[in-house]
Amino acid sequence: MGDEIRRNMALFPIGIVMKLTDLTARQIRYYEQHELIVPARTAGNQRLFSFNDVERLLEIKSLIEKGVNIAGIKQVMNPLNMESEEATVMSEQSEVKRRELSDAQLHRLLKQQLLEKRPGKASMIQGQLSRFYNKH
Secondary structure, eight states, rough: OOHHHHTTBOEEEHHHHHHHTTTOOHHHHHHHHHTOOOOOOOOOEEEOOOOHHHHHHHHHHHHHHOOOOHHHHHHHHHOOOTTTTTSSOHHHHHHHHHHOHHHHHHHHHHHHHHSSSOOSSSSHHHHHHHHHHHHO
């Protein structure tokens, strides 16, 4: 499985994303409403987020902390839609894989993604994720 496909897999429920990003559910839903993230939905309509969603949320949080408003964020970050390459994918394969993952395996996968050197990505985001990972 390719790295980009793995990064777009729907894995995290909103509760985990809230812990990873220190954002409230309301904030996360607000950014979704403004098409800055596009989480996948289960058959029961539960939001599931990918690694890319978490990274985008951390970027948004960083911009907000620097005083950028939502209009400015939309100009800096392209809004997404369901057909976008960066949209979180929900396939049968990813759903089965997500159900098979234990919390420990999910943490290992998160750590692996965190430790990967990705050119062009802000180190602040890696710092934010490592802060969460070190807590648990």
